[in-house]
Amino acid sequence: MLERIRIVLIGTSHPGNIGATARAMHNMGLADLSLVAPRCEPITAESVSRASGADHLVHAARVVGTLEEAVADCTLTVGASARSRTLPWPMLSPREVGDRLPAELVEPDARVALVFGREDSGLTNAELQRCHAHVHIPTNPDFSSLNLAAAVQVLAYECRQAWLTSEPADTDEPTNPDQVLASHAELEHYFAHLERTLVAIGFHDPAKPRQLMARLRRFTLRARPERMELNILRGILTETEKLAPPRDD
Amino acid sequence: MLERIRIVLIGTSHPGNIGATARAMHNMGLADLSLVAPRCEPITAESVSRASGADHLVHAARVVGTLEEAVADCTLTVGASARSRTLPWPMLSPREVGDRLPAELVEPDARVALVFGREDSGLTNAELQRCHAHVHIPTNPDFSSLNLAAAVQVLAYECRQAWLTSEPADTDEPTNPDQVLASHAELEHYFAHLERTLVAIGFHDPAKPRQLMARLRRFTLRARPERMELNILRGILTETEKLAPPRDD
Numbered sequence: 001m002l003e004r005i006r007i008v009l010i011g012t013s014h015p016g017n018i019g020a021t022a023r024a025m026h027n028m029g030l031a032d033l034s035l036v037a038p039r040c041e042p043i044t045a046e047s048v049s050r051a052s053g054a055d056h057l058v059h060a061a062r063v064v065g066t067l068e069e070a071v072a073d074c075t076l077t078v079g080a081s082a083r084s085r086t087l088p089w090p091m092l093s094p095r096e097v098g099d100r101l102p103a104e105l106v107e108p109d110a111r112v113a114l115v116f117g118r119e120d121s122g123l124t125n126a127e128l129q130r131c132h133a134h135v136h137i138p139t140n141p142d143f144s145s146l147n148l149a150a151a152v153q154v155l156a157y158e159c160r161q162a163w164l165t166s167e168p169a170d171t172d173e174p175t176n177p178d179q180v181l182a183s184h185a186e187l188e189h190y191f192a193h194l195e196r197t198l199v200a201i202g203f204h205d206p207a208k209p210r211q212l213m214a215r216l217r218r219f220t221l222r223a224r225p226e227r228m229e230l231n232i233l234r235g236i237l238t239e240t241e242k243l244a245p246p247r248d249d
Numbered sequence: 250m251l252e253r254i255r256i257v258l259i260g261t262s263h264p265g266n267i268g269a270t271a272r273a274m275h276n277m278g279l280a281d282l283s284l285v286a287p288r289c290e291p292i293t294a295e296s297v298s299r300a301s302g303a304d305h306l307v308h309a310a311r312v313v314g315t316l317e318e319a320v321a322d323c324t325l326t327v328g329a330s331a332r333s334r335t336l337p338w339p340m341l342s343p344r345e346v347g348d349r350l351p352a353e354l355v356e357p358d359a360r361v362a363l364v365f366g367r368e369d370s371g372l373t374n375a376e377l378q379r380c381h382a383h384v385h386i387p388t389n390p391d392f393s394s395l396n397l398a399a400a401v402q403v404l405a406y407e408c409r410q411a412w413l414t415s416e417p418a419d420t421d422e423p424t425n426p427d428q429v430l431a432s433h434a435e436l437e438h439y440f441a442h443l444e445r446t447l448v449a450i451g452f453h454d455p456a457k458p459r460q461l462m463a464r465l466r467r468f469t470l471r472a473r474p475e476r477m478e479l480n481i482l483r484g485i486l487t488e489t490e491k492l493a494p495p496r497d498d
Contacts, residue, residue, distance in 0.1 A: 020399075024399055026392045027393070027395050027399070028389060029388075053394070138409060140277060140409075143276055144276070145276075149399075150269075150398075150399070150402045157343075160387055160389075161344065201489060203485055215481060223469070223471040232465065233468075235452065236450075236452055239451060239452045243489070243492040
């Protein structure tokens with residue numbers, strides 16, 4: 001699914017942003033980058049440095065003259081936009097974009113483009129009107145200028161989330177023996193041992209319970225103890241009991 | 250809610266990453282930045298330039314020497330981590346962190362810290378074991394090294410999402426004193442007391458730690474102890490210590 005999501009950058013000015021975009025994409029498993037009329041040389045020392053190991057995406061980027069060319073084969077085109085425009089367009093949150101992707105990409109020929117505008121002025125109205133929908137990343141209204149690569153990062157992250165949650169979960173993973181939860185019976189043995197020990201060291205008087213055991217139960221059960229953890233706790237109780245003074249009876 | 254979420258960067262090497270972190274935070278409405286033992290000068294031309302208008306967060310950042318100081322007043326501490334460690338810890342996705350925030354921050358004194366490690370080596374095991382939970386940003390397994398500011402961007406984005414979608418909290422309900430969560434500092438006092446006691450009763454040999462304290466930390470932190478519960482546990486330790494044999498020295 002991820003290989004059929006294209007990131008399109010229009011009129012980018014800073015090579016560093018192209019490199020950082022490549023890094024953000026590769027981190028999230030995206031690989032298809034198109035640059036529309038970049039206003040800088042895409043492959044520079046800075047873009048390669050900021051790509052930080054993902055510069056193969058910069059080298060493989062398709063450079064075209066118009067948005068039309070970049071998205072010609074796409075079945076869904078979503079443009080990143082600051083909030084409301086004169087003519088309201090279907091507006092999605094990044095999460096809603098992610099939520100739509102699995103259904104949008106069922107067909108093998110389907111392609112989705114996520115389109116990002118210029119660092120200084122975003123997408124033009126003409127470009128936005130070529131998109132099926134707009135996506136707005138909710139930001140602090142007092143400081144809404146997201147860095148271009150940061151905006152790509154957020155959308156790419158939502159793409160990967162959507163992909164991860166749409167894949168059937170891998171159920172073959174063996175259980176770590178460390179992580180076997182204690183059974184109810186094991187827990188009750190532990191609580192009996194705990195109470196016995198607290199009585200022995202003089203901390204607890206069952207005649208004046210004051211909800212002590214109830215509080216310790218609530219605390220312990222909240223943690224959902226694993227078997228190995230209970231074994232450690234019982235080991236501590238055993239050592240403690242050895243130190244307790246002999247009983248009167 | 251957002252003003253009570255702290256971003257903690259440990260051992261950052263590049264001023265540009267501090268600036269870009271400030272920008273990502275301010276974009277999403279976060280303002281509380283702490284730097285633990287930075288390995289660079291935080292306020293430089295590069296950090297101010299990358300902050301791109303959010304450099305007031307860099308100037309206001311608290312610089313401290315240890316993670317302890319940075320999160321002493323925090324009621325929930327979440328450390329960013331690459332996937333599995335030797336000792337598995339409760340692992341959250343960025344979305345799960347966001348989902349938990351509204352409930353975690355109901356109390357006015359509650360504070361959440363999101364802790365990020367060094368660019369080259371992340372957080373140490375000791376640092377991770379001071380956290381209640383870990384957060385892993387799902388990335389391409391072949392290229393998982395997220396830029397530091399990009400990782401902050403993703404988490405800050407989820408914080409803002411959670412805030413935007415959360416219901417206004419009911420603030421009329423008086424706090425039950427029984428339910429005040431223990432702070433980080435209180436927890437660390439407890440762990441120090443616990444370790445001292447386990448040594449005194451001969452259960453624990455710090456020369457052969459065998460992950461004992463790590464396992465007890467994990468268990469305890471998972472339960473999110475309330476202050477009153479910690480008081481009970483410390484009371485038990487105090488009684489136990491009285492029974493321990495005198496030390497040789």
